[in-house]
Amino acid sequence: MAIAQDKDIIGSVISDEESPSFEIFRFKAKHDKHVAPGTLVAVAVSENSFLVARVSASHEYNPHESSSKVTVRDALDISPDYPGEEISLTIHRLYEAEIIDEVRKGSNGILETIPPQSLVKSSSEVFVPPLEVINAVIGLEVDPHKSLDIGNLAITLAEERDIPVRLKREIIQRHVFIGGTTGSGKSYAARVLAEEIHKHKIPVIFFDTQFEFVPIAQQLGGVVLEPGKGYQVKLSSLTPDEMTELLPTLRNALHVDILTNAFLRLKEKNIPFTNQEFLSQIDDVSQEMGQSPAQQETTRKIVHSRAEYHLKQYDFLGNDFDWISVIKPSSVINIDCKGVNRQRLQLILAATLRELQTLRKENKIEPYVIFIDEAHLFVPQDEESACKQIIREGVRTGRHFGIVFVLITQSPLDIDKKAIRQCNTRFLFAIEPDQLQAIQGVKADATQEMIDKLPKAPVGTCIVSGTYETIKHAIPVRIRKMETPEADAGKAPDIFAKVGG
Numbered sequence: 001m002a003i004a005q006d007k008d009i010i011g012s013v014i015s016d017e018e019s020p021s022f023e024i025f026r027f028k029a030k031h032d033k034h035v036a037p038g039t040l041v042a043v044a045v046s047e048n049s050f051l052v053a054r055v056s057a058s059h060e061y062n063p064h065e066s067s068s069k070v071t072v073r074d075a076l077d078i079s080p081d082y083p084g085e086e087i088s089l090t091i092h093r094l095y096e097a098e099i100i101d102e103v104r105k106g107s108n109g110i111l112e113t114i115p116p117q118s119l120v121k122s123s124s125e126v127f128v129p130p131l132e133v134i135n136a137v138i139g140l141e142v143d144p145h146k147s148l149d150i151g152n153l154a155i156t157l158a159e160e161r162d163i164p165v166r167l168k169r170e171i172i173q174r175h176v177f178i179g180g181t182t183g184s185g186k187s188y189a190a191r192v193l194a195e196e197i198h199k200h201k202i203p204v205i206f207f208d209t210q211f212e213f214v215p216i217a218q219q220l221g222g223v224v225l226e227p228g229k230g231y232q233v234k235l236s237s238l239t240p241d242e243m244t245e246l247l248p249t250l251r252n253a254l255h256v257d258i259l260t261n262a263f264l265r266l267k268e269k270n271i272p273f274t275n276q277e278f279l280s281q282i283d284d285v286s287q288e289m290g291q292s293p294a295q296q297e298t299t300r301k302i303v304h305s306r307a308e309y310h311l312k313q314y315d316f317l318g319n320d321f322d323w324i325s326v327i328k329p330s331s332v333i334n335i336d337c338k339g340v341n342r343q344r345l346q347l348i349l350a351a352t353l354r355e356l357q358t359l360r361k362e363n364k365i366e367p368y369v370i371f372i373d374e375a376h377l378f379v380p381q382d383e384e385s386a387c388k389q390i391i392r393e394g395v396r397t398g399r400h401f402g403i404v405f406v407l408i409t410q411s412p413l414d415i416d417k418k419a420i421r422q423c424n425t426r427f428l429f430a431i432e433p434d435q436l437q438a439i440q441g442v443k444a445d446a447t448q449e450m451i452d453k454l455p456k457a458p459v460g461t462c463i464v465s466g467t468y469e470t471i472k473h474a475i476p477v478r479i480r481k482m483e484t485p486e487a488d489a490g491k492a493p494d495i496f497a498k499v500g501g
């Protein structure tokens with residue numbers, strides 16, 4: 001198959017005890033061709049088919065640098081004097097590649113990917129496959145109008161060329177997970193993803209705890225909502241437990257009973273209720289639950305006044321928010337929660353997600369994508385949280401309703417593994433060694449070498465992995481620059497300039 005041009009040929013398959021086999025082959029690289037772990041290479045196995053493999057290990061063979069030769073040189077104080085790799089008869093580099101797919105070209109010219117079944121022949125030329133093959137093997141989109149253009153493949157070849165990574169836009173329906181250490185480029189990648197999703201007119205919502213997405217929301221013509229200042233969630237969107245948690249001075253069993261009863265009675269009606277309606281319901285229930293009329297009145301007063309007092313403190317609770325007129329095609333919404341404490345953040349997010357989910361299920365709002373940064377705070381691994389259930393449910397069933405989650409965390413160890421496993425596209429950035437084990441379940445077929453290389457890669461480099469429906473094989477990606485660079489809110493301030501230093 002005349003699929004490889006001379007310039008694409010990077011080496012030839014060698015024979016040793018392990019290579020070639022059905023799983024791997026090793027190849028000697030041409031002196032001017034260097035490849036990084038993760039690079040995709042190919043070898044023809046017949047006129048119409050070839051195997052695609054991923055570089056997994058490398059080794060340089062140089063007998064002039066054996067420890068005995070170096071010792072002799074050091075003792076005699078002489079410099080090395082031997083020809084370089086380009087003309088050497090001994091020095092060479094070997095790469096090992098793991099076979100991942102067999103690709104056949106049908107008579108109609110269409111490429112078909114099948115499980116690998118042919119054996120590579122020693123001496124076969126190894127080449128960098130053309131873009132169409134890479135797209136087919138990884139499951140990328142060819143049509144730029146139907147794709148999410150997130151950057152380029154992060155592989156270094158002698159002749160550097162940019163291979164665009166265009167994800168199929170449908171991948172978002174199976175949710176996205178972005179993980180990596182602080183400063184590795186997660187929020188930046190999330191903004192690039194948001195720019196792309198926005199091009200396809202899907203409404204984007206940022207639940208923003210650090211003021212990281214306000215600028216991009218503004219750049220994309222969106223709105224910024226502040227809890228307590230124009231944005232409120234409904235009391236009726238909370239669960240009875242969440243509601244009682246908000247009223248810390250009502251802990252007596254009778255008081256809790258009254259609150260829970262009043263709350264559940266209103267909830268049973270299945271229509272939203274206001275703080276005022278809840279207080280009236282408390283009055284009614286108190287009158288049924290005390291022993292004597294006098295006691296009933298005393299209890300009513302205590303419960304009513306304390307509930308009223310506490311509810312007033314929560315400025316984020318109140319009116320029905322008009323999502324229907326805010327969520328339209330191409331809308332961008334930032335819920336700016338900077339400075340809000342953790343308990344309130346959880347309640348605001350839980351209530352927001354419930355309200356949005358109900359509206360979406362009733363088809364009253366468009367499908368939407370919600371970005372949740374610091375997601376380990378909201379779906380923690382070993383503790384309960386107000387939003388854990390709703391996020392778990394959202395990632396499990398969201399794709400049937402057009403509800404998409406993008407969960408971002410610097411702490412994969414602390415986030416609920418069930419939730420991240422449901423996120424079928426993953427952007428894995430450099431990660432702290434103690435967090436490595438947490439991503440085992442989501443790294444797909446990314447090799448250990450690819451993951452080990454991430455901390456040394458430039459900021460903004462990640463491994464994109466997935467499942468058969470999203471990304472068939474894990475690939476290293478250099479996330480592209482934002483189209484709205486002014487909205488890079490993650491840039492650390494120059495602290496020295498600030499103090500005049």
Ligand SMILES: Nc1ncnc2c1ncn2[C@@H]1O[C@H](COP(=O)(O)OP(=O)(O)OP(=O)(O)O)[C@@H](O)[C@H]1O
Nearest residue numbers: 182183184185186187188410459460479480490491
């Ligand atoms: N793909 C990229 N291209 C160019 N610059 C980038 C890229 N990714 C990240 N950066 C730079 O690195 C900075 C830090 O990235 P970012 O804010 O995304 O880190 P983070 O992983 O979200 O960190 P944290 O966990 O602390 O929030 C960005 O503000 C940006 O200046």
Ligand SMILES: [Mg+2]
Nearest residue numbers: 186187212490
């Ligand atoms: Mg960030």
